[in-house]
Structures are given as structure tokens and as C-alpha cells.
Amino acid sequence: MRASVFLLPALSASVWAAPTFPKITAAVSDNVQALSQYFNLVASKVQQSRILGQAPVCDLPKVSLPAAAAGLPPPSPGLYLKHIAIGRGTQNYTCDLSNSTAVPQAAGAVATLFNASCVAATYPDVGAMLTRASLQFDLSESEALQRLAPSNLGVSGAHYFTTLTTPYFDINTPQWQLGASPFGKNASIAAPADAGKGLKGEGAVALLKLSSKPGGSGGLQEVYRVETVGGSPPATCQGMPATFEIQYSTQYWFYASKA
Ligand SMILES: *[C@@H]1O[C@H](CO)[C@@H](O)[C@H](O)[C@H]1NC(C)=O
Ligand SMILES: *[C@@H]1O[C@H](CO)[C@@H](O)[C@H](O)[C@H]1NC(C)=O
Ligand SMILES: *[C@@H]1O[C@H](CO)[C@@H](O)[C@H](O)[C@H]1NC(C)=O
Ligand SMILES: *[C@@H]1O[C@H](CO)[C@@H](O)[C@H](O)[C@H]1NC(C)=O
Secondary structure, three states: OOOHHHHHHHHHHHHHOHHHOOOEOOOOHHHHHHHHHHHHHHHHHHHHHHHHOOOOOOOHHHOOOOHHHHHOOOOOOOOEEEEEEEEEEEEEEEOOOOOOOOOOEEEEEEEEEEEOHHHHHHOHHHHHHHHHHHOOEOHHHHHHHOEEOOOOEEEEEEEEEEEOOEEEEEEEOOOOEEEEEEEEEEEEEOOOOOOEOOOOOOOEOOEEEEEEOOOOOOOEEEEEEEEEEEEOOOOOOOOOOOEEEEEEEEEEEEEEOOO
16 A cells, blocks of 8 residues: 555644644744745645655665764664654753853653654655654643644654663554664764754754663664754753753654564
8 A cells, every 4th residue: 555645644634633733832933934844845745746646655674864864873784774753852951050160961851752654764854844843842732642743643652761871762552563672872973053943942962873782672773863853951051940851853763683
């Protein structure tokens, strides 16, 4: 069956589901632009697929990481791309209030993962725009609906930290049992200059390559964080509380061994 028969309606379905359309959290002009660009892009894909008369096929194994990830080490030989999720959540930080020159320290992250395998593989530009647009919607409402606003993509897992240096990904749901594993940082590069800004104009968090730690399942070996939007802390702790969160969204690409 042709993937995009379902995909294109799913990418804009919540537009028509007016009664459950989540609140937009921000009105900064950049952010409004992210939304209108997203909807325009979806509309042009709908138009294109009508003109072409045939739908593209959703083919994960053939997809490569976005060009901006070229500065990270490539996926290890023998691994295959198993899943792409849009992660929407918060980066957490702490500030040492007893130190007037302290800078915010990373204290983990919490995100809900939404299944974006098909859209990122089929229309990488729509996937990137959706990652930006999703930051503008209140996460609690996306969670309540189990759909990533402003699309209809469903939940594929959860991301959190089990220690300060151990990001954990659980991509098992009743619909998709894809694995779960602790990871550690392998490499990091700054987000590109044109990466999406946060709700208050915060810079985008770094692009990352993570490698699995022992104890995982599903053959999950490496995760890339790409297409980051927002999430960075202020430069100093001035005026900040002891702990705080910065909203972010991103794409996580999961590579697995064929175990
Ligand atoms: C959900 O994820 C699985 C595994 O990556 C993929 O095969 C499937 O196409 C995805 N569904 C959508 C709608 O992207
Ligand atoms: C205060 O914060 C600065 C900047 O992070 C750091 O270099 C310094 O060691 C800290 N001082 C104390 C007493 O922790
Ligand atoms: C980070 O934020 C989440 C969401 O509010 C919270 O549940 C979690 O406890 C926070 N974690 C840390 C380390 O502060
Ligand atoms: C990153 O991963 C590569 C490939 O698995 C490995 O050779 C390298 O030692 C790792 N580097 C770090 C800093 O973990």
C-alpha cells in the first residue's frame, strides 16, 4: 500500500479537527512563520502528489542523515536506520544561586517521541518544518491527544535521563516494539546557524551522536539528535531559579544492529 495515501492527510489532519486543535503557545513572528511555512509545504506536497499521480514510497533504509550532521561521525558499519522520532519536550538546567558568576548546567531532558519515520524518509523538508512547527504547540495537549500537533503523528516512545550522563530512550509502544536502551555521548557539534529558535528566541541545542550503553534491547546501537529547535539555556544564571526547563523539539534517528 502506498504510504502517502495515509501520510499526507496525517500531516495536516488536526487542522480539520477543530474542536481538539491545541493552543499555540507563542506569537513571536519567527514562530508564526515556522507554522505557515509548514502548512504551505504540506499543501504543496498534496498538490505535487496529485500532479505526479503516484505516491512516493516510505523507505527508511535508503534515507541518509541531514547534511548538517556531516560533522558528526557516521553511523557504524553494519547498522541500519530503524526509526526516526520527533522528540518534543524540555531540556532541564540548574543554577547555583550561591554563585553570582554561575552559568546554567545541563540537568537532563524529558521528551515524548512521535513516530516520524515515514514523513522524514519521504519528505525530509516537511519533517524538518514539522519539527520546528511542533515547538509552537503546548506539549501537554499533544500528549493528551497522543498526536504531535500540528500533525497527526502518533506516539512512538519516551526519552528521559536515568543519570546525569545517561540519556535513555524507550521506543516500545503497544503498536511498535522497537527497543529501549541507555546511551552515552559519542560526539557533539553546534547546531547550524539557521536552526530553529526556541519559544523565547533561545538557540538550538547541539547536534549529537550517542552510543548505546549495556542493557538495551531491540539492537539499538546509536542515536543521532538532528534538526534541533530551541532548548539552549541563557548564557548566565542571572535572574534564573535553581532549576528550570527550556522547551525544545528535535529529531532522533535510531540505528540498530540486525540482531
Ligand atoms: C512508525 O515507525 C516504524 C518503525 O520505524 C515505521 O516502520 C512506520 O512506518 C512508522 N509510521 C509512520 C506513520 O511513520
Ligand atoms: C562560579 O561559577 C563560575 C562559572 O561557572 C565557576 O567558574 C566558578 O568556579 C564558580 N564558583 C564556585 C565557588 O563554585
Ligand atoms: C525535568 O523536567 C521534567 C518535566 O517537568 C521533570 O519531571 C523532571 O523531574 C525534571 N528533571 C530534572 C533533573 O530536573
Ligand atoms: C564514537 O563512536 C565511534 C564508533 O563507534 C568510536 O570508534 C569512538 O571511539 C567513539 N568516540 C567516543 C568519544 O566515544
